[in-house]
Amino acid sequence: MQAPIETRNLTKNFDDLIAVNDVTLRVEAGEVLALLGPNGAGKTTTIRMLASILMPTRGSVRVAGFDTAVNAAEVRRRVGLLTEHHGLYTRMKSQEYLAFFGRIYGLDSDHTDRRVAELLERFGLADATDQRLGQYSKGMRQKLAMARALLHDPDVLLLDEPTSAMDPESARLVRESILDLRSENRAIIVCTHNLSEAELLADRIAIIRNGRIVAQGTASQLMQDYLGNPVMELRVDGPLDGAVNLLPDEVNIREQGEDWIRFQSPDPQQVNPRIIANMAAAGVRIVTLSEVRRSLEEVYLSVMDREAQE
Amino acid sequence: MNLGLTRELPGAWIVARREIRDQLRDWRILTPIIILTLFFPLLMNITASTVVNFVEEYGATIIGDRLIPFLLLVVGFFPISISLVIALESFAGERERLSLEPLLATPLTDAQLYFGKMFASLLAPIAGAYLGIFVYLAGLLWRLGWTPTPELLAQVLALTAAQALLMVTAAVVISTQTTSVRGANLLASFVIIPAAQLIIVESLIMFWGRYNVLWWIVAALMLTSMVLGRMGLHLFNREELLGRDLDNVNLRWGLARFREGFRGKARSPFTWYRETITQTLPGMRGPLIIMALAMAAAYIIGVRSASTFTLPGELFDQERISAVFSTELSNFGFLSALGWKWVAFNNLRALAIASVLGAFSLGIVGMLLLMAPVGIIGYFAGNFALAGLDTSRLLTALVLPHGIIEIPAAIIAGAAILQLALAALSLPKGSSLGASWLVALGKWARLSLALVVPLIMVAAVLEVFVTPRVAVALLAGP
Known part of the structure; x- marks a missing residue:
């Protein structure tokens, strides 16, 4: 079964520079992939190749069932691209701007009018139709650029920094829109530096460095792979003292305080009930036993660290 | 080829229409066009009448006879010189403001974008130049009762259009080699200097009275524009526009x-x-x-x-x-x-x-x-x-x-x-x-x-x- 986004050994050279190196990705319909990486890692070049703006030097890309090198126009018709910089025409107004793109996509004017009204409403821009785009705030511009990317109802969305420069409220609105779009069965790639946003939105995460995908998987898979077993925190009523000795051998103690201890457990479902039972038998009163939340940021930094050492 | 161009036209026109509308909202473009279209021809009119009256006093009527057609050419040239600025702004400016990438992500072909921007760069300046020529001629008719021969008028109109085309096609080539309007303006001397030399040559020809040579110049300009246009079409493509770091010396x-x-x-x-x-x-x-x-x-x-x-x-x-x-x-x-x-x-x-x-x-x-x-x-x-x-x-x-x-x-x-x-x-x-x-x-x-x-x-x-x-x-x- 063909996925809406599929790349195989995708490589892009600019003269002597290898911008993207052997990237293989697959994004299913109804899935969000977050592409993370430092500046200059190759995210934007990858996105541009997926949008059929740049052609790969090697490898292949199929988007919405079309080869980007063979059917570039068909691909562009089916892709909504939110560019890193909004790139609006500041002397235009929102309706006029979107109608211009509607004409380019070959939408009929009635349909465009309806769609424009719907999108402006959705992104909270309906009250700003009298203003020139030059008067818009950064967040409003970003939202309009998002509306532009959605105007032709694309099957595939490529969003480069969708919430950058947005106030928290607007950012939330856009994030909710992305989740709505996912539920509409679209394949979405989000490039972002905002790791908590990536964790919130993405079903899978790919980390790119120096043009290569160095890690790929779900957030929990990546955490497991790069940060090891889940970390549990046990808090007891009173000093720990000898309670540490009640922990099973397979746990790995990471740190401890007067009345708490953190340890890594290979299989919390099996190990935790035994710990509770041991503590209860020894008369130690447990206050909490919970998993310590680990962030994607830790994973990201760990990946970068490991890659830098290699 | 013909069919291809017909297929490209609707998309190109969408791009051109937006750009022209944008130009009409920009006072920096409108003001010089209005001045050069309406006031400058009137000024040239006064110049022509004054010079003709002056030289007639000394029996050197030939100077006036040759000056009037030359000023006709000049009146057309000034508005079209703006086409160079518009073209640089349209091609390099859009790239600098980063508004080009959303366009490149649409189904428009490279040729549609190229021709759309070229129409937009040419239309207003050529319209302004022709209007200026009309104002100048109307003034001459009123003041001196002078009208050009149909051939001279055709030559000046053709030269005006050919010069604009040459400047715009050259501007596109220049714009593809830089990512900023500043860089494009610096490179524009490669267009401005030859264009100025061309005007000198044309003025010599006109004062010499060899008007038939102007047709050869029109032909040479069109030929050069075609060569530059082909080069521009080759260079104005997505890969070239987004794929290269142009401004840094490597x-x-x-x-x-x-x-x-x-x-x-x-x-x-x-x-x-x-x-x-x-x-x-x-x-x-x-x-x-x-x-x-x-x-x-x-x-x-x-x-x-x-x-x-x-x-x-x-x-x-x-x-x-x-x-x-x-x-x-x-x-x-x-x-x-x-x-x-x-x-x-x-x-x-x-x-x-x-x-x-x-x-x-x-x-x-x-x-x-x-x-x-x-x-x-x-x-x-x-x-x-x-x-x-x-x-x-x-x-x-x-x-x-x-x-x-x-x-x-x-x-x-x-x-x-x-x-x-x-x-x-x-x-x-x-x-x-x-x-x-x-x-x-x-x-x-x-x-x-x-x-x-x-x-x-x-x-x-x-x-x-x-x-x-x-x-x-x-x-x-x-």
């Missing part, structure tokens, strides 16, 4: 490209020299043929010019020529070591100038400079024939001994210059303008060093030591 990369052309795959001086003869030279068959044909054409034009501009027959008195060759050879530095160095230096300097000028004029000026001496030889040969002299004997005596080396050297040099121009006009797939040009520059240097310079040196020695002796032997008196 000396290492530049040197590598130059070396690629200069050294090729040679590993030793011997293989380098051998490959220059066996690979680089045959690889330039096209430019070599063009240059050889151009030299032949120059000779024919020279011969034919002799019947129009015939020199007095007494200049070719056989006895006088014999005397010169017998007595004054050493005065001209012939038969001396200093003489051959001077000749070699002079010829190499001419080739260097031709190369530099050729590099910045699509090879045209370089070719013309190299054709000129052959044209002069042809002109003298024509005059010799008209004076009843034995042309073949004179050419054998004066040209052949060194020309047999010097002319092939000039053909190779000219071909290398042409190759530089062709490198910009027909880019290999995936290669940038800069890369292609630097490789061609490397080949130019290779051919110059390996063949042209040595041949010129040998030709200079022959010219100073052998040609005079052959000339004396063949031409000196009995």
Whole structure:
């Protein structure tokens, strides 16, 4: 079964520079992939190749069932691209701007009018139709650029920094829109530096460095792979003292305080009930036993660290 | 081709319409157009009436007669000069403001974007120029009762449009080589200076009263615009626009490209020299043929010019020529070591100038400079024939001994210059303008060093030591 986004050994050279190196990705319909990486890692070049703006030097890309090198126009018709910089025409107004793109996509004017009204409403821009785009705030511009990317109802969305420069409220609105779009069965790639946003939105995460995908998987898979077993925190009523000795051998103690201890457990479902039972038998009163939340940021930094050492 | 263009037009028009609407909202574009369209023609009107009245007082009516059509051309030229600014703004400006990428992500083809922007750059300035011409003519009719001939009007309208087209097509090429309007403005001198020179040439032609030559200029401008348009279409593509870091000097990369052309795959001086003869030279068959044909054409034009501009027959008195060759050879530095160095230096300097000028004029000026001496030889040969002299004997005596080396050297040099121009006009797939040009520059240097310079040196020695002796032997008196 063909996925809406599929790349195989995708490589892009600019003269002597290898911008993207052997990237293989697959994004299913109804899935969000977050592409993370430092500046200059190759995210934007990858996105541009997926949008059929740049052609790969090697490898292949199929988007919405079309080869980007063979059917570039068909691909562009089916892709909504939110560019890193909004790139609006500041002397235009929102309706006029979107109608211009509607004409380019070959939408009929009635349909465009309806769609424009719907999108402006959705992104909270309906009250700003009298203003020139030059008067818009950064967040409003970003939202309009998002509306532009959605105007032709694309099957595939490529969003480069969708919430950058947005106030928290607007950012939330856009994030909710992305989740709505996912539920509409679209394949979405989000490039972002905002790791908590990536964790919130993405079903899978790919980390790119120096043009290569160095890690790929779900957030929990990546955490497991790069940060090891889940970390549990046990808090007891009173000093720990000898309670540490009640922990099973397979746990790995990471740190401890007067009345708490953190340890890594290979299989919390099996190990935790035994710990509770041991503590209860020894008369130690447990206050909490919970998993310590680990962030994607830790994973990201760990990946970068490991890659830098290699 | 026709069908292709028809298919591209609707998309191009969508782009053009938006841009034109945008221009009409920009006071920085509107103000000069209005001033140059309405006020400037009125000013020219007053100038024309004043000058005509003034020169009539002294009976020099011809000045007024020639000035009025010239001002007609000027009135049209000023508004269209804005097309250059609009084009730079449209192509480089959109790139700088980062509004180009959303357009590149749409199904529009590269050609639709190119033509759309070109229409938009041309429409308002040409409309302004024609309106200005109309205002100027209306004023002249009212003040002096002067109307142009239909042919003159057609010539000025065609010249105005052709000049605008040339500036816009050149601006596109420039804009593809930079990511900022500032950079584009700096590069625009490559358009502004030739355009200013063109106006000077046109004014000379108009004051000379040779209006029919204007049609040739229109044709030359259209041809150059087509060449630049083809180049622009090739360069204005998504890959070129987003794929390259253009504004930073990358000396290492530049040197590598130059070396690629200069050294090729040679590993030793011997293989380098051998490959220059066996690979680089045959690889330039096209430019070599063009240059050889151009030299032949120059000779024919020279011969034919002799019947129009015939020199007095007494200049070719056989006895006088014999005397010169017998007595004054050493005065001209012939038969001396200093003489051959001077000749070699002079010829190499001419080739260097031709190369530099050729590099910045699509090879045209370089070719013309190299054709000129052959044209002069042809002109003298024509005059010799008209004076009843034995042309073949004179050419054998004066040209052949060194020309047999010097002319092939000039053909190779000219071909290398042409190759530089062709490198910009027909880019290999995936290669940038800069890369292609630097490789061609490397080949130019290779051919110059390996063949042209040595041949010129040998030709200079022959010219100073052998040609005079052959000339004396063949031409000196009995």
